[in-house]
Amino acid sequence: MAQETRNAYGEKLAELIQKDEKIVVLDADLTKSTKTIEAKKVCPERHFNAGIAECNMMGMAAGLAASGKTVFASSFAIFATGRAFEIIRNSICYPHLNVKVCATHAGLSVGEDGASHQSVEDVAIMRALPNMKVFVPCDQYETKALIEYVSKIDGPCYVRLGRGKVEDVYNENTVFDFSKVDVLRKGNGDVVLFAMGLMVQEALKAAEELDATVVNVSSLKPLDEEGILELLKGHKRAYALEEHNIIGGLFSAIAEVKAKSDIVTPLVPIGVNDTFGESGKAKDVLKKYGLTAEHILEVVKG
Amino acid sequence: MDINNLKNHALNIRRNIVQMVYDAQSGHPGGSLGCADILTYLYFEEMNVNKDNVASVNRDRFVLSKGHCSPALYAVLHEAGLLDEDLKTFRQINSKLQGHPNMNYVDGVDMSTGSLGQGISCGVGMAIANKLDKNGNRVYVLCGDGESEEGLVWEALMAACHYKLDDLCVIFDVNHLQIDGDVQDVIGPLPLLDKAKAFGANVTECDGHDFESIKKAFDLARNTKDVPTVIIANTVKGKGVSYMENNYAWHGAAPKEEEYKIAMEDLKEVR
Numbered sequence: 001m002a003q004e005t006r007n008a009y010g011e012k013l014a015e016l017i018q019k020d021e022k023i024v025v026l027d028a029d030l031t032k033s034t035k036t037i038e039a040k041k042v043c044p045e046r047h048f049n050a051g052i053a054e055c056n057m058m059g060m061a062a063g064l065a066a067s068g069k070t071v072f073a074s075s076f077a078i079f080a081t082g083r084a085f086e087i088i089r090n091s092i093c094y095p096h097l098n099v100k101v102c103a104t105h106a107g108l109s110v111g112e113d114g115a116s117h118q119s120v121e122d123v124a125i126m127r128a129l130p131n132m133k134v135f136v137p138c139d140q141y142e143t144k145a146l147i148e149y150v151s152k153i154d155g156p157c158y159v160r161l162g163r164g165k166v167e168d169v170y171n172e173n174t175v176f177d178f179s180k181v182d183v184l185r186k187g188n189g190d191v192v193l194f195a196m197g198l199m200v201q202e203a204l205k206a207a208e209e210l211d212a213t214v215v216n217v218s219s220l221k222p223l224d225e226e227g228i229l230e231l232l233k234g235h236k237r238a239y240a241l242e243e244h245n246i247i248g249g250l251f252s253a254i255a256e257v258k259a260k261s262d263i264v265t266p267l268v269p270i271g272v273n274d275t276f277g278e279s280g281k282a283k284d285v286l287k288k289y290g291l292t293a294e295h296i297l298e299v300v301k302g
Numbered sequence: 303m304d305i306n307n308l309k310n311h312a313l314n315i316r317r318n319i320v321q322m323v324y325d326a327q328s329g330h331p332g333g334s335l336g337c338a339d340i341l342t343y344l345y346f347e348e349m350n351v352n353k354d355n356v357a358s359v360n361r362d363r364f365v366l367s368k369g370h371c372s373p374a375l376y377a378v379l380h381e382a383g384l385l386d387e388d389l390k391t392f393r394q395i396n397s398k399l400q401g402h403p404n405m406n407y408v409d410g411v412d413m414s415t416g417s418l419g420q421g422i423s424c425g426v427g428m429a430i431a432n433k434l435d436k437n438g439n440r441v442y443v444l445c446g447d448g449e450s451e452e453g454l455v456w457e458a459l460m461a462a463c464h465y466k467l468d469d470l471c472v473i474f475d476v477n478h479l480q481i482d483g484d485v486q487d488v489i490g491p492l493p494l495l496d497k498a499k500a501f502g503a504n505v506t507e508c509d510g511h512d513f514e515s516i517k518k519a520f521d522l523a524r525n526t527k528d529v530p531t532v533i534i535a536n537t538v539k540g541k542g543v544s545y546m547e548n549n550y551a552w553h554g555a556a557p558k559e560e561e562y563k564i565a566m567e568d569l570k571e572v573r
Contacts, residue, residue, distance in 0.1 A: 048465070087454070
């Protein structure tokens with residue numbers, strides 16, 4: 001099956017808002033796109049539209065959280081984290097308030113809308129915020145589990161979600177442990193592919209031919225440093241795969257851990273090479289910018 | 303309302319504002335002195351905050367959106383017996399009394415502020431929470447006239463009116479001055495009353511140093527249904543210290559020893 005992670009978010013949110021009276025949902029005129037409309041359908045009295053005013057949405061989220069609410073605030077990743085960055089910093093992260101910024105339409109897979117709407121820097125800027133936890137689920141099942149998980153964390157969280165359908169990696173019986181990286185496939189010890197978001201599926205496609213180890217890194221912060229170091233140690237070459245700028249995202253996070261150790265395993269980024277995206281069908285944009293299994297094979301095989 | 307009592311509290315608060323900024327040789331005395339009477343009224347007459355409920359969120363709340371006026375907030379909390387940190391630690395290392403207020407360190411600080419423009423948005427969130435919880439509590443936000451140059455202020459007011467937040471009261475502290483000079487010379491945010499009215503708020507004006515006038519404005523706010531109230535409080539920046547009054551040079555400057563002595567002389571007794 002294939003499903004949008006944003007759809008999984010909407011479904012899970014609709015379930016949680018009925019179970020937990022403390023949950024309040026905010027959106028900025030994108031309820032149908034971010035899927036918070038699903039929560040609104042079942043609980044309109046605790047869903048508030050801030051209008052096209054992301055900064056105010058984040059300020060409202062802070063105020064609600066300061067009154068004891070668990071707030072989910074959604075918009076597209078570029079507006080949620082870019083436009084409203086400083087409100088997230090000063091009014092949410094600094095006072096450690098219980099706001100879950102769940103942003104959809106992250107990365108180049110936004111497709112036709114083009115670069116203005118394709119966030120390639122959200123993980124970098126959210127990761128740099130003290131008190132912020134950062135998560136990137138790869139499929140519908142992981143998304144649902146993650147949304148439930150963050151709803152129970154006391155404090156600010158960022159969850160990065162996508163627009164397009166992505167193949168299932170997990171199933172409804174999967175038990176998730178977000179404190180650990182998840183080894184999805186064990187290879188022959190030569191190549192390890194660390195991936196986040198939709199690059200997990202691409203890594204799995206490329207892995208057979210390479211007999212590579214595939215690791216889903218969905219918790220960027222806190223990062224399972226121990227698990228990553230073990231995997232680096234156990235392989236000859238490592239690759240970091242992300243639908244995000246290679247500055248500040250998964251590659252950076254792993255490189256930061258590696259740099260503090262004495263491990264010499266080479267680490268190569270496969271991501272957005274410090275450039276903006278462009279319009280096109282999602283699959284065409286992803287292909288052009290090298291975010292496919294084919295490109296992974298090219299890079300790894302040299 | 304015992305006006306003489308309030309005047310005495312306000313005098314003590316002003317003396318502590320000057321003392322704190324002098325001790326730290328850092329801080330914002332002008333705006334702090336200017337809003338001292340409004341804060342005195344809020345904490346001694348208007349809000350249901352006391353020693354027993356100060357650590358709780360189930361009470362009236364105050365957001366100092368113009369967070370640089372933290373000396374006024376710390377001084378009024380101290381005057382009301384709600385602060386357990388020594389005012390002398392203001393802006394010093396390891397103090398709860400940060401240069402701009404931190405809600406995690408001080409029970410009486412209801413929102414961490416300092417970055418201008420964000421407080422009304424936070425107040426909107428708190429006011430919505432009050433409505434959801436049907437607790438009857440009120441939210442007060444103090445915002446500077448210079449601060450109103452931030453677009454977020456108006457996003458927040460739009461939302462406050464849309465959601466009919468009659469439990470929210472925004473006070474614009476209009477002292478006509480910001481760091482770079484007269485607000486009208488810098489960019490021209492005034493008049494605020496007509497703007498707030500156009501957004502749909504209930505608007506009123508008061509003399510921010512006259513307790514009768516302040517009382518009237520807050521009474522009107524409390525008795526207004528279905529819309530938030532915006533109070534235009536006309537104030538004098540640096541109020542009470544002769545050489546600081548209406549002088550933007552004292553926005554963020556600390557008095558030297560001689561100036562400190564003059565200020566304390568100016569604030570010797572209620573005038």
